[in-house]
Amino acid sequence: MRPAAGIVTNRLIVALSVRNRRLLDGRLHAVTLKKVEVLFEPGDDVVNVLFPGAGTIASLVVSMRDGATAEAAMIGQEGAIGGIISAGDKPAFTRGIIQIAGPAWSLATDDLEEAKTHSHTLRDHVARYADCLLAQVLQSVACNTIHDIEPRLARWLLATQDRIGASELHLTQEFIAEMLGVQRTYVTRIVGNLAKRGAIRTTRGTVVIVDRALLQRQACECYAYLRRHFERLLPGVYGHVDG
Numbered sequence: 137m138r139p140a141a142g143i144v145t146n147r148l149i150v151a152l153s154v155r156n157r158r159l160l161d162g163r164l165h166a167v168t169l170k171k172v173e174v175l176f177e178p179g180d181d182v183v184n185v186l187f188p189g190a191g192t193i194a195s196l197v198v199s200m201r202d203g204a205t206a207e208a209a210m211i212g213q214e215g216a217i218g219g220i221i222s223a224g225d226k227p228a229f230t231r232g233i234i235q236i237a238g239p240a241w242s243l244a245t246d247d248l249e250e251a252k253t254h255s256h257t258l259r260d261h262v263a264r265y266a267d268c269l270l271a272q273v274l275q276s277v278a279c280n281t282i283h284d285i286e287p288r289l290a291r292w293l294l295a296t297q298d299r300i301g302a303s304e305l306h307l308t309q310e311f312i313a314e315m316l317g318v319q320r321t322y323v324t325r326i327v328g329n330l331a332k333r334g335a336i337r338t339t340r341g342t343v344v345i346v347d348r349a350l351l352q353r354q355a356c357e358c359y360a361y362l363r364r365h366f367e368r369l370l371p372g373v374y375g376h377v378d379g
């Protein structure tokens with residue numbers, strides 16, 4: 137984590153009222169996060185909240201003893217990672233990593249808690265986001281259990297595109313396999329299927345979404361369901377790519 141040079145745009149921060157934003161003024165620090173940077177490990181005290189800027193994506197990842205991993209939630213410019221749910225410094229349950237490098241706002245968890253004591257609308261804003269994050273985790277449980285890898289991958293690519301706002305995603309197939317918790321060879325086959333249908337195109341280390349409408353038709357219902365829930369709780373914050 138190093139100081140950021142440019143302006144950081146995080147939609148959860150942008151949606152704050154002027155009064156609530158003032159409560160955080162001087163406490164938010166712009167930082168730049170590196171790819172695969174580990175934000176916290178399980179058991180670490182979570183002393184910061186990070187609000188990813190446009191194009192930055194962080195993930196909550198659960199790791200097993202044999203090294204297998206799976207993503208529990210993806211967080212971009214619509215949200216925050218770290219001490220956003222618990223009130224105060226609490227140990228992390230998952231690993232927090234940076235999936236796509238970029239800028240973010242960093243805020244001490246203690247500062248957020250202090251600001252929340254002055255504003256019930258700030259508490260409500262944070263609680264609404266925490267509910268959206270929990271919904272994402274709950275949906276992941278059902279999705280991973282019930283849905284096939286192809287619609288899951290389509291959903292995951294759409295969610296990634298929403299957060300970076302571009303059709304070119306710099307992601308290796310190894311990384312996608314780690315996030316979805318499946319074998320790399322499986323991902324290669326499924327990526328090939330989506331490419332054959334014309335939804336995506338791949339080059340080394342990059343997936344390009346060429347037909348988003350088609351990819352949406354390939355995705356499981358979890359994608360639209362989560363987006364709808366987010367829109368109800370925090371209107372305008374999710375900021376997806378299409379209308």
Ligand SMILES: [Zn+2]
Pocket residue numbers: 278279280283287288291356357358359
């Ligand atoms: Zn699903």
